[in-house]
Amino acid sequence: MQNTKYRKTAVEGVNIAYREAGNPDNPTLVLLHGFPSSSHQYRKVLNQLSDDYHLVAPDYPGFGNSDFPSPDEYDYTFDHIALTINGFLEQKGIHSYVLMIQDYGAPVGFRIATAHPERVTAIINQNGNAYEAGLGKAWASTRALWENRTDETEKALSAVFSLEGLEWQYTHGTRNPENVNPDTWHLDYLRLSRPNAHKVNLDLFYDYRNNVKLYPEWQQYLRDEQPPLLIVWGKNDEFFPESGAEAFKEDVKNIDYHIFDTGHFALEEDGDEIIEKIRGFMKEVMV
Numbered sequence: 001m002q003n004t005k006y007r008k009t010a011v012e013g014v015n016i017a018y019r020e021a022g023n024p025d026n027p028t029l030v031l032l033h034g035f036p037s038s039s040h041q042y043r044k045v046l047n048q049l050s051d052d053y054h055l056v057a058p059d060y061p062g063f064g065n066s067d068f069p070s071p072d073e074y075d076y077t078f079d080h081i082a083l084t085i086n087g088f089l090e091q092k093g094i095h096s097y098v099l100m101i102q103d104y105g106a107p108v109g110f111r112i113a114t115a116h117p118e119r120v121t122a123i124i125n126q127n128g129n130a131y132e133a134g135l136g137k138a139w140a141s142t143r144a145l146w147e148n149r150t151d152e153t154e155k156a157l158s159a160v161f162s163l164e165g166l167e168w169q170y171t172h173g174t175r176n177p178e179n180v181n182p183d184t185w186h187l188d189y190l191r192l193s194r195p196n197a198h199k200v201n202l203d204l205f206y207d208y209r210n211n212v213k214l215y216p217e218w219q220q221y222l223r224d225e226q227p228p229l230l231i232v233w234g235k236n237d238e239f240f241p242e243s244g245a246e247a248f249k250e251d252v253k254n255i256d257y258h259i260f261d262t263g264h265f266a267l268e269e270d271g272d273e274i275i276e277k278i279r280g281f282m283k284e285v286m287v
Helices: 039-049 078-091 105-115 137-147 151-155 163-171 183-192 197-225 242-250 266-285
Strands: 005-011 014-021 028-032 054-058 097-101 120-125 229-234 255-260
Touching: 005 078, 014 039, 014 078, 028 039, 028 105, 039 054, 039 183, 039 266, 054 078, 078 105, 078 197, 097 105, 097 266, 105 120, 105 197, 120 266, 137 151, 137 197, 163 183, 183 197, 229 242, 229 266, 242 255, 255 266
Parallel strands: 028 054, 028 097, 097 120, 120 229, 229 255
Antiparallel strands: 005 014, 014 054
16 A cells, blocks of 8 residues: 555545545546545555555545534535535646546436536446446335435434444355455444434435436436546445446447446455456456
């Protein structure tokens, strides 16, 4: 990991932490993380691809090592987070890049891509959804929140913030839970134990319904722009099952499609193989 630098920069008064590796003169990959993680989930990608590529992995406000402003000071919506991350990229002078998306990285990344399609040269997708068909059965409690946000529907989601619930997100669907580093969910638990963390994330769970409303717009972007797309998807994901990966075939012609027998955080168990797929894909699209 000696090639990775751990940096911060202020974007509209919020310090955004980010990991950066590789030569900025090389093609850039922007790595957008999911819930409940941070740029930490891309540590293997940063380490192994920095020889040929420039990699930048920001932490969203309230995640990872970025500032965690109170909900009174920062509007925790996907619209706002996408604006912040786009502002971060512009401030860094990054105007042409491949997007890698996972989980929350999809709604953040697709907002950026639809606003600036000329900047996104390709997309690498590891369980980042853009279709109703890709919403799995683990969304049942969140859908209930969307229908009626009450103390009761919020409480039904409280297990998500427990150490056991976080461990489940990382290990469910894996071939062997022993393949997953437990530091991942312990680190997330520490961050989710901060004041306001549950409220902020419940706000984001509730706001996720607005991502679903934007799915048709993102699908139109894919049909119109036809970005080269690499799918590296964990098929046993209870949140975003393989049907979500399949749906991209309806709209994207140039698709490199790979399904892995693992769960939501596929990089944890199949990182080496996925990274080789990324390397091969990048060689093709960067010609």
